[in-house]
Structure formats: structure tokens, C-alpha cells
Amino acid sequence: xxxxxxxxxxxxxxxxxxxxxxxxxxxxxxxxxxxxxxxxxxxxxxxxxxxxxxxxxxxxxxxxxxxxxxxxxxxxxxxxxxxxxxxxxxxxxxxxxxxxxxxxxxxxxxxxxxxxxxxxxxxxxxxxxxxxxxxxxxxxxxxxxxxxxxxxxxxxxxxxxxxxxxxxxxxxxxxxxxxxxxxxxxxxxxxxxxxxxxxxxxxxxxxxxxxx
Ligand code: AP5
Numbered sequence: 001x002x003x004x005x006x007x008x009x010x011x012x013x014x015x016x017x018x019x020x021x022x023x024x025x026x027x028x029x030x031x032x033x034x035x036x037x038x039x040x041x042x043x044x045x046x047x048x049x050x051x052x053x054x055x056x057x058x059x060x061x062x063x064x065x066x067x068x069x070x071x072x073x074x075x076x077x078x079x080x081x082x083x084x085x086x087x088x089x090x091x092x093x094x095x096x097x098x099x100x101x102x103x104x105x106x107x108x109x110x111x112x113x114x115x116x117x118x119x120x121x122x123x124x125x126x127x128x129x130x131x132x133x134x135x136x137x138x139x140x141x142x143x144x145x146x147x148x149x150x151x152x153x154x155x156x157x158x159x160x161x162x163x164x165x166x167x168x169x170x171x172x173x174x175x176x177x178x179x180x181x182x183x184x185x186x187x188x189x190x191x192x193x194x195x196x197x198x199x200x201x202x203x204x205x206x207x208x209x210x211x212x
Contacts, residue, residue, distance in 0.1 A: 001026075002105035002211045003082040006089065006098075008181055009110035011170045012117040012124070013196045014203065016135050018110070019086040021204050022211075031073060032086040032133070033066055038159075039130050058161055058169035060090060060177055067097040074101050090178045095185075107185035108210055110196030110203075114171060121167045125156040141200060 005028070007015040016032065023030040037055060040048030047065070054061045070088055077083070083102075089095040098104060112120075120137060127134040127149040134151050136143050144150050161170065185191040192210045196203060 004102055004105045006085045006104055006107040008107050010117055010174045012121040013110035013112045015086045018207050019084045022084050028082045028084045029080055030084040030086055033088040035133050055161055058166045058173055063091055063093045092180055092184055095181055107191045109191055109193040111193055112196040118167055121162045122164055124162055126159055127154050128157055129154045
């Protein structure tokens with residue numbers, strides 16, 4: 001089974017949803033830069049204050065900040081059987097920095113059309129509990145009790161960057177900065193593209209096949 005896996009795809013493609021399943025069903029450690037930054041914002045740390053100024057508009061947090069954050073995190077984990085990188089790398093510079101830390105085995109790229117991405121993000125609800133971070137959709141992946149997380153019971157919330165205007169900017173930022181990573185991992189012969197639409201469990205079956 002592949003151990004070091006990068007999840008690629010535009011905002012709303014399902015990286016968090018599939019990453020969470022890889023974590024709970026197959027025991028991978030999931031490192032989500034978005035979750036780490038949102039926790040820093042909630043805790044009011046210096047990193048959080050800085051990150052918020054970028055995240056609120058849908059821009060990327062500067063490379064040096066993110067690379068430093070991830071390097072520390074990877075080194076603090078020591079030797080682990082497998083890591084899922086969710087939301088990192090997001091630029092070629094970040095991918096090159098990751099390659100210096102460890103060998104990426106596979107980049108899983110989720111392909112979803114823009115119209116569906118906008119609809120998904122504006123109807124997403126997230127769990128704020130740092131040890132849970134589950135994600136839901138009001139229609140396609142609704143919680144059993146409206147407004148409450150199935151896993152930990154926390155009150156669900158709508159992310160500030162899931163408002164329609166910010167979502168459009170995030171898609172543009174993705175095209176300009178992150179889309180080139182498809183070429184980067186294609187050149188490295190490490191990419192597998194999976195259609196990210198349809199039943200979430202059926203997509204997970206394809207994910208499991210790809211990581212075998
Ligand atoms: P981050 O939190 O990483 O956001 P993102 O990449 O924009 O990704 P999302 O979390 O929005 O989407 P996702 O692909 O995980 O989709 P999900 O599974 O939730 O980053 C946020 C911000 O932090 C960035 O804008 C930037 O400012 C900063 N940042 C983070 N990392 C950075 C980095 N490396 N460098 C610089 N800055 C960084 O699914 C979305 C919705 O769709 C959910 O409601 C879900 O239930 C639903 N859904 C999932 N699958 C399906 C399906 N098959 N059918 C129907 N609905 C589905």
C-alpha cells in the first residue's frame with residue numbers, strides 16, 4: 001500500500017471528505033494545512049492572525065510560512081507508516097520543499113467541474129472541533145441531526161471562505177497556483193486522476209484501488 005499520499009484538486013473537490021475516510025478507515029495520519037490554519041485563527045495565535053488576512057479573501061498564505069509549518073509538523077511526527085497531505089502542497093515551490101523532506105508515493109487528483117464545486121462549497125457545513133473536523137453537505141452528505149456533527153455532537157458552522165464571492169476567488173487562485181502541480185506530478189509519474197463526482201463511498205473505492 002502506498003504510504004505518502006498527496007491529495008490534489010480544486011477547492012470543494014472532496015480532498016477533506018476522502019482524506020477523512022483514509023484516516024478513519026485505513027489509519028493514515030491526515031495533515032490538512034487548512035485545518036491547521038483554521039485552528040490557529042480560532043486560537044488567536046500570531047500565525048492565525050497572519051493567515052486570516054489571506055484566507056478571508058481566498059488567497060494563499062505565503063509559501064515560507066506554510067513550508068515552515070509543515071516541515072515542523074512532519075519532523076515532529078517522526079517515523080510513521082503513512083501520511084495523507086490534504087491541501088499541501090499547493091504551489092510548485094511547496095512541492096519541491098516536500099520532496100526534500102520525504103518521498104511522495106502518489107498524488108491523487110480529484111476532478112470536479114466548477115459549477116458543482118461552487119454548489120458544494122456554498123452548502124458545506126464543517127465541524128469546529130479540532131480533533132474531529134468532519135465535513136458535511138446540506139444535501140449530499142447531511143448530518144443525521146440538523147446542525148450537529150454526527151461524530152462529536154458539536155454545532156456545525158459555515159466557513160467564512162465558503163461565501164460565493166470568496167469561492168470564485170479561490171477557484172481562480174487554484175487555477176493559477178495549484179493546477180500546475182498536475183504537470184509536476186505527471187512528470188514524476190506519480191499522479192492518478194479520479195472523477196470526484198457521484199457517490200462518496202464509490203469514489204472511496206477508487207481511492208483504495210489507487211493506493212494499493
Ligand atoms: P483548505 O481548507 O485546504 O481549503 P480548499 O483546498 O479550498 O479545500 P476545501 O476544504 O474547500 O475542499 P475539499 O476538497 O477538502 O472538499 P470537501 O471534502 O470539504 O484551505 C483553506 C485556505 O487556507 C486556503 O484558501 C488558503 O488561504 C489557506 N491554505 C491552506 N493550505 C495552504 C497551502 N498549502 N498554501 C497556502 N495557503 C494554504 O468537500 C466539499 C463539500 O462537498 C462538502 O460539503 C462535502 O460534504 C461535499 N462533497 C464531497 N464529496 C462529494 C461528492 N462526491 N458528491 C457531493 N458532495 C460532495
